[in-house]
Amino acid sequence: MNDWIARVGEAVSRRSCNGVRWLGYSGGLDSTVLLHLLCGQGVELRAVHVHHGLSANADAWQAHCAAVAESLGVPFCTRNVQVQSDGSGLEQAARAARYSVFEDLLQSGDQLLLAQHGDDQVETFFLRLLRGAGALGLAAMADARPIGGATVLRPLLGVGRTQLEGYAREHRLTWIDDESNADQSLDRNYLRATVLxxxxxxxxxxxxxxxxxxxLREAAELLGDLGEADLISCGRRRERFGESIDLGSLRHLPERRQKNLIRRWLAGCGGDMPEAAHLQQALAQALQAAGDRRMAVALGGMVARRFRERLFLTPPLPAQPERGEWHWGGSGCLQLPGSWELCAGPGWPEGRYRVRFRRGGERAKPVGRSRSQTLKKLLQEAALEPWLRDRVPLVYQGEQLVSVGDLFQCREGLAGSLKWRYGGACE
Known part of the structure; x- marks a missing residue:
């Protein structure tokens, strides 16, 4: 038993942590053993418990975890979540809720230790196989992966449940048995109890x-390398909102490489692996030869769009912007709905400004023009993507429109500049 215990400690210690080392502590056998083992090796960490509220015993489990952490001298915190299934199943919804907590909690340089073990890896492999996963999915869980600027570590993947039970008995540990583990209507439990x-x-x-x-992980990494090379050859570039690639270059790739490129692109923007039908639909619409058709295909939590012979991958757009207006003193950044902000650049004069979105019928006369034109035509000339044209902030001083986002100014002699930017995903 000592060999695997030493290996677990080495798996943690060889990955330096520049921030806080967290341990996801459910109170079950796996996380209880990992918490006790690492405390015994002098690893400094904090425990976080996610209260899903799915069981009548959830409050008791939280109290148990807090008591165990206190007995070991480990700082402990709880985060409550509401699990809402979107049709993908309760287990997947609970997992999404947990990871939402982790992403909010973790700061750059932090580590998150999770206690999935080797038998969990086997179950994950077969679950993904039965769902038709590709090479990356069948590579199952990685022992380490990034999550934002932090890192997730799974130091127990080389250890079986039998070994963990032996450790727990030897050290007289107490743990929680979740009654839902006996529910064989859940795929993982059915595999665990009946098939495996x-x-x-x-x-x-x-x-x-x-x-x-x-x-399979090695094969997936090779596909990832090929996808990165193809993204570069297709002129991948950062946009105001998301990223884009050249459609002409994409058309020259075989279909299998087009799909691989999109999957790699999604992963790089924090998206999920797309459904095969959605991927096929996005490519079919994007590669049509006729004009710049409006398209918006949901794809792995992102949206595929097309404009001027480029394919865009963007975060989902929030609801149509509000028709209100915001007062701004012209310094710092003004926070706008949907994770957008308008920031004053060097030299921009402070003053009393009103900021609002388009309401229809606006006209503007950019500096250097002899006459005004409709804002609709000016935004087309500026090549602003159609899905952003109702979201560009219009900056007024008094009744005069002085700037249209950072696209152009409408008053002579206005010093400085503005920056209109998005602060969400894929940025």
Whole structure:
């Protein structure tokens, strides 16, 4: 037993932590063993418990976790979530709620230790296989991966549940048994209780899955490298809102590489692996030869759009902007709905400004023009993407329109400049 304990400690210590080291502590066997083991090795950490509220025992579990953490001298915190299934199942919805907590909690340089073990890896492999996953999905869980500027570590992936139970008994640990683990209507529980024990009688399942996952991860990394190279060849560039690539270059790639490029692009922007049908639909609409058709295809939590022979990948747009207006003193940044902001650049004069969005029928006379034109035509000339034209901030001083975002100014002699930018995903 000492060999695997030492390996777990080494897996944590060899990855330096420049911030806070957190441990996701559910109170179950796995996280209880990991917490106790690392405390015994002198690893400094904090425990975070996510209260899902799905069980009548959830409050008791939280109290148990707090008591165990206190007995070990570990700082402890709880985050409450509301789990709302979107049709993907309760287990997936609970996982999404947990990761939302983790993403809010973690700062750059932090580490998050999770206690999934080798038997969990086997279950994940078969679940993804039965859902038709590709190479990356079948590579199952990585022992380390980034999450924002932080890192997720899974130091128990080389350890089986039997070994964890032996450790817990030896050290007289107490842990929570979630009653939902007996519910075989859940796919993971059915595999664990019914299918995998039969397979394990004939094959060394954990060892075979570890080997297969490692091979598939290598294949997935090669596909990722190819996708990155193809993104560069397709002129990937940062846009005001999301990113874009050249459609002409994309058309010259074989279809399999087009799909691989999109998957890699999504991953780089923080999106999820897309449904095959959605990916096919996005490519079909994007690659049509006729004109700049309006398209907006949901894809892995992002949106694929097309404009002027470029394919855009953007975050989802929030609801249509409000028709109100905001008062601004012309210094610092004005926060606008939907994670946008308008910032004063060097030399921009302070004053009393009103900021609002388009309401229809506006005209503007950019500096250097002899006459005014409709704002609609001016935004077309400025090549502003159509999905942003109702969201550009119009800056007024008194009744005079003085600037249209950072696209152009409408008053002679106005010093300085503005910056209109988005502060959300893929930026």
């Amino acid at each position: 024990p039969l397979l394990s009688e004939r094959w060394p399942l954990r060892e075979r899955v570890v080997r297969a996952s490692a091979n």
